[in-house]
Amino acid sequence: MVFAVVVIAQLLAFLLALAPLNGLTADRWRELGLISLFVQWAALTSAGTLCLARPQLARLSNTAAGLVAYLLMMLVLAIVSEAAFHVMELLGAGHSAYWHAHFIARNLAMGAIINALVLRYFFVQHQWRRNVRAESQARLQALQSRIRPHFLFNSMNTIASLARSDPAQAEAVTENLADLFRMSLSDVRNRISLGEELELCRRYLYIEALRLGERLDVAWDVDALPTDALIPPLTLQPLLENAVYHGIEPATAGGRIEISGRLDGADVDIQITNPAPEGTTQRPDGNRLALDNTRERLTACFGPGARVSIEAEQGLYRVGVRFPYLSPDNRPDRPA
Amino acid sequence: MRILVVDDERLARERLRNLIAELGVGEVVGEAATGRDALEITARLEPDVLLLDIRMPGMDGLETAAHLAKVDHPPAVIFTTAYGDYALRAFETQAVDYLLKPIRKDRLEQALQGARRLNRAQLGAVEEAGNQGAPAPRARTHLSARVHGDIRLVPIEEVLYFQADQKYVTVRDQQGQVLIEEALKSLEEEFGERFVRIHRNALVARRALERLERTGTGRYQVKLKGIEERLEVSRRHLSGLRRLMRG
Numbered sequence: 001m002v003f004a005v006v007v008i009a010q011l012l013a014f015l016l017a018l019a020p021l022n023g024l025t026a027d028r029w030r031e032l033g034l035i036s037l038f039v040q041w042a043a044l045t046s047a048g049t050l051c052l053a054r055p056q057l058a059r060l061s062n063t064a065a066g067l068v069a070y071l072l073m074m075l076v077l078a079i080v081s082e083a084a085f086h087v088m089e090l091l092g093a094g095h096s097a098y099w100h101a102h103f104i105a106r107n108l109a110m111g112a113i114i115n116a117l118v119l120r121y122f123f124v125q126h127q128w129r130r131n132v133r134a135e136s137q138a139r140l141q142a143l144q145s146r147i148r149p150h151f152l153f154n155s156m157n158t159i160a161s162l163a164r165s166d167p168a169q170a171e172a173v174t175e176n177l178a179d180l181f182r183m184s185l186s187d188v189r190n191r192i193s194l195g196e197e198l199e200l201c202r203r204y205l206y207i208e209a210l211r212l213g214e215r216l217d218v219a220w221d222v223d224a225l226p227t228d229a230l231i232p233p234l235t236l237q238p239l240l241e242n243a244v245y246h247g248i249e250p251a252t253a254g255g256r257i258e259i260s261g262r263l264d265g266a267d268v269d270i271q272i273t274n275p276a277p278e279g280t281t282q283r284p285d286g287n288r289l290a291l292d293n294t295r296e297r298l299t300a301c302f303g304p305g306a307r308v309s310i311e312a313e314q315g316l317y318r319v320g321v322r323f324p325y326l327s328p329d330n331r332p333d334r335p336a
Numbered sequence: 337m338r339i340l341v342v343d344d345e346r347l348a349r350e351r352l353r354n355l356i357a358e359l360g361v362g363e364v365v366g367e368a369a370t371g372r373d374a375l376e377i378t379a380r381l382e383p384d385v386l387l388l389d390i391r392m393p394g395m396d397g398l399e400t401a402a403h404l405a406k407v408d409h410p411p412a413v414i415f416t417t418a419y420g421d422y423a424l425r426a427f428e429t430q431a432v433d434y435l436l437k438p439i440r441k442d443r444l445e446q447a448l449q450g451a452r453r454l455n456r457a458q459l460g461a462v463e464e465a466g467n468q469g470a471p472a473p474r475a476r477t478h479l480s481a482r483v484h485g486d487i488r489l490v491p492i493e494e495v496l497y498f499q500a501d502q503k504y505v506t507v508r509d510q511q512g513q514v515l516i517e518e519a520l521k522s523l524e525e526e527f528g529e530r531f532v533r534i535h536r537n538a539l540v541a542r543r544a545l546e547r548l549e550r551t552g553t554g555r556y557q558v559k560l561k562g563i564e565e566r567l568e569v570s571r572r573h574l575s576g577l578r579r580l581m582r583g
Contacts, residue, residue: 150418150419152419153418153419153436153438154419154437156438157351157418157438160351161348161350161351161438162347164351212345249393252394277393
């Protein structure tokens with residue numbers, strides 16, 4: 001911030017030194033020195049004053065704060081100009097009263113324009129930052145519930161079929177579906193334990209298994225995972241949904257999804273493997289979406305310590321998720 | 337009315353069967369879990385109506401419908417789908433009926449009563465719709481040909497080569513050959529990833545390439561895995577083929 005003020009002030013000083021139409025080069029260098037000194041002095045004092053006044057300014061509305069800041073900057077400029085004049089007098093410049101008035105008036109006129117530009121710049125930058133923040137918030141909201149509509153309607157169809165043939169199972173599907181959607185609608189900053197997330201994954205797969213029958217085979221190897229690790233809800237479920245959508249549904253014979261995980265040092269490491277039926281490897285469209293979704297949610301929660309990796313080999317597609325192990329006891333007090 | 341229910345999910349088939357039984361508008365003469373089975377049963381039982389799921393593994397509903405055009409008496413087709421398939425808009429413009437799952441009983445009744453046989457143009461448009469809206473270019477999984485009034489399906493991964501001859505293209509697989517009425521150029525566009533052009537009149541499967549041979553007259557021919565006949569390689573495609581076989 002201070003550096004930016006210094007640079008801008010210096011550029012302004014160059015501009016002012018270059019502006020006069022007459023004058024020799026040697027003179028300009030001398031003038032540049034004086035102008036720089038004055039402009040830096042005025043700029044840094046203005047910036048300092050505004051910093052000191054910040055708590056008071058923050059309480060005002062945007063317009064009022066802008067106006068007060070502007071008047072403060074003009075006041076600082078007037079005082080600095082006056083002080084500069086007196087310094088010059090002490091050094092024996094011997095200017096007339098007319099020159100004094102002209103000097104102050106000219107500085108204030110230039111300052112009126114430049115201060116307005118500077119405030120405008122900060123205002124625009126402030127707006128821009130606010131937009132960016134609002135946008136990322138909206139993005140996060142949009143990211144939170146990415147359960148595919150496809151899955152919702154298929155499940156509804158499953159319930160409709162089971163309602164006659166097996167009402168008890170129809171009930172179970174309805175309950176599981178409700179749990180999944182309740183979680184997808186929960187607050188984005190919410191954290192759940194890995195145990196809860198795995199339970200959600202089981203409920204999800206229970207529904208899919210009814211629909212896909214023998215085509216879906218699931219192998220769990222998650223006993224070594226710390227169930228109390230905290231994660232954003234529905235971090236793993238979309239990856240399983242992906243695995244079903246791209247790995248099982250397109251295959252006439254179905255296939256096996258493997259979920260394995262362990263604690264690796266201070267990191268939780270989870271891998272989800274599914275067959276990659278021919279033709280699906282060339283269309284990563286839907287895949288990307290769920291992966292980016294999980295990646296962004298993990299990054300929003302854990303920062304750069306979280307990683308999502310993809311491997312495709314020998315007809316298998318493997319997604320790896322790695323993130324720091326935060327248990328409820330050692331959870332750092334950090335906003336999402 | 338004789339109805340064939342086609343869906344890869346058992347519960348979905350079961351539900352349709354129940355609804356149709358309750359409506360009393362017709363009887364379910366069969367069920368199929370894949371597009372291939374659907375075509376085979378259709379040829380055998382000649383149902384009046386097909387309730388055809390769009391999203392199925394292997395041959396999907398749209399492709400199945402396109403192959404139906406080759407049956408002697410193509411049945412009426414009502415598509416079913418769970419959610420916002422990209423083909424729905426085309427169905428509307430082509431007046432092709434479709435049902436959204438979970439299917440409502442009254443809607444099903446209405447569709448069955450209004451079920452009409454689709455003409456070739458409609459079936460073609462349906463297939464095309466799948467290509468237009470799809471996120472990636474869709475290629476058929478099978479080719480179909482009429483053989484003595486039946487449909488003969490050839491899985492595209494089993495095709496060894498295509499050879500054009502005037503109006504027809506010969507499709508050769510391990511079992512033998514069938515004739516289809518398609519242009520070599522459009523086959524090349526659709527299956528370019530699997531096949532390579534070796535002559536003005538021939539495309540061969542990349543995976544079937546075995547070796548390049550030089551004949552006594554200075555021409556080149558290619559030997560394919562599993563079959564004895566050789567195909568001529570034109571001068572123009574020789575260097576490209578050499579590169580492919582080396583790499």
